[in-house]
Amino acid sequence: MKLDLNDLTVKIDAFAAKQTLSTDETTTLFRHLLSDAVAKATNAEADGTFFVKTGDIPAMWLRDATFQVLPYVKLMSVIPELKTVLVGVLRRELRYIQHDPYANAFNQTASGAHWSDDESDQPISDLVWERKFEIDSLCAPLFLALKLIEQTDQVDFLDAEFWQTLALIMTVLETEQHHEQSTYYFKRVDCPANDTLTNDGKGTPVGYTGMVWDGFRPSDNACEYGYHVPSNLFLIAVLTRLSPFIPNELGDLKDRVTTLVAAIQQGITRYALVTLPTGQVGYAYEVDGLGHQKLMDDANVPSLLALPFIGYTTIEDVIYQNTREFILSAQNPYYYRGKVLAGIGSNHTPEAYVWPISLAMEGLTSTDQTVKVAQLEKIATTDNQTGQCHESVSVDDVSQYTRDWFSWANMTYCELALDVLGV
Template sequence: MDTNLREIIAQIDAYSAEKTLPTAKTTALFHSLLSDAVAKATSAEADGTFFVKTGDIPAMWLRDATFQVLPYIKLMKAVPELKNILIGVLRRELRYVQHDPYANAFNQTASGAHWSDDDSDIPVSDLVWERKFEIDSLCAPLFLALKLYKNTDNHDFLDDEFWQTLSVTMTVLETEQHHDQSSYYFKRVDCPANDTLTNDGKGTPVGYTGMVWDGFRPSDNACEYGYHVPSNMFLVAVLSQITPLIPTEFSALKVRVQKLVKAIKQGITHYAMVTLPTGQVGYAYEVDGLGHQKLMDDANVPSLLALPFIGYTSIDDSIYQNTREFILSKQNPYYYEGKILAGIGSNHTPEAYVWPISLAMEGLTSTDPAVKVAQLEKIAATDNETDQCHESVSVDDVSQYTRDWFSWANMTYCELALDVLGV
């Protein structure tokens, strides 16, 4: 680790040491975790960018990396040197997207390491760890760029490289509006059914909706129906905010973005607004444009629970509140209750395991300070004396959990802690 990173870590630790949360346990965990992403996950690269591994897996997920460094946006005034790291993470994300916009996770170097040896039949480069197409992977750099834009005065990072990467992104998104005409496929053998796509790697059939087809959910599990609604909403949120920033020399790109946003919005209204089991109108999790709907929510962000957090809607929006009521109930097949915990899990992890990320998101999407504090305390109680927020935790036994080190969960806890602190 270089000297500059050590100095930044020391400044982050000094900042956190001055903060006190409602309980000793929540405070201690915050002090332990705030520097986690820089201290343990981030590496400075020779080209001035920064590689951020997801935790106990050595690859960089575009989605995870954005959410891992997101709390540092709020710390830039206290630790100004964080800006260079955040821009460096953004630039590495942009270069990964340019290298392969269909990939979700990348190696630090072109080592040829892949998640699975079975991926040899997929057109995957030596720099790519995994080539699952997930819309949120393309949204993540835009989300990070927007947060930087709103919290800094120098916007030099919105340069030609940025807009050219957006053009690459748009080409893929436009292609996947018509997935039946796309060359993308993903086939993996000797794996769980949700780790590969059916129909010879093309996924279940879909009809045109205006939305963008998605191969895999943010959980990295295959979509049951091809239009993942929260990811399309994430697209609307980031592209709508990016549009006014597109310079005049990229006017054709601006027109493309506006056209896509309009089509997705129409698709959401026509196909994704449904009658929930509660009898209220809300959002489906997935649809296929052929009459099928998946009514659920998953812990991974973007999720229906996280819609206000990703900038798609307001917390008090009635359709969102109807959806929230449904997904935070046993009518959501991935909502679990036990002796210790209640919350949203995922088919990516065992049944009756709740994700601290979703517990944090409950707090981050609530206007009630008491709820925020309660969620912070719930998460802190799940660390099993490891000073870590795990991927998922049994609702009955906190000693049963997945992943020893999951940096995204750690930093989402810190995001909620900073919210509670009013930062």
């Protein structure tokens, strides 16, 4: 029987209506937003998959879609029908990767719609909205699969299609360990410098490190140095946890995963562990294997702030705590403090604009319940009476923000609210 998304929305809203948070503002916002991704962003497709648009842009980002539906994983025990949606989103992500593993965002149909007229090493498909290579786009479906396993102890969706897609992902990752030999390039004209790759579309030069080269950050802006550390740590986290589920008959695939994880970890240890401006040892944000390091953090996930959330390390880990101290300070060039807000922003948005996603992630990566509640309350002050968590908000004036509807931000707020509620 076909799942009715309207009925599902009613059930999600009914669950939300029973929940009470610390203030009227946080409670009202949570009750308004919990069904956001299903009610407004999700469409059921004829093949049984589900398309999830990012919000006020009509395309589906692999990364965004995973984090948009992630809070629903926790609700499957009370609303079992959600599993159909979650597995259906996963299936669509896998099929998009099979179509073009270098693309980050896709159209609902082969409409030929694109963000821009870009040049790449192969013609950009009519199904592809944007062909920016981002490691996190390949990690996101694997992360969703692992969360489903963690919640249900079921692995029925780890079928031939899943493992075939993982094999394709591995081929791309192995290729991009040696980016100088890869054919991939990306060029966009008439755009900000951080929206295209330098060096004739190949990006700044890199040396071999064992890590995987990344064209663009999770913000969709170009990497300054080619090895994006949070994304490589995301790879270690998802591949390590997924490896035990690889069937025995796919021993070669398991060996490839083991080899890649070991090489990335070796590269992290040698190149990405640095002395921070605080004098402590922590993680760089980007490196190039040629002696250059970028010390910062960006609001978009995966980030250094989010390392415990994505499963790479624990909150208590000393290196993580050292890194956290640095990135949540003025020494991080994208940490902003103003009259009403303080937090991490991005070069994707104006200077001195903080992202509610990063505010939520501060709470999600804290063990202190008072911090979690405080972050939830802080985010609720940024909606400017729109009932929305925006992409970014001015640190001095919450009436100044970017994007009217950004579903990823909405659902990360809900993720934190469910954490506070103990769901």
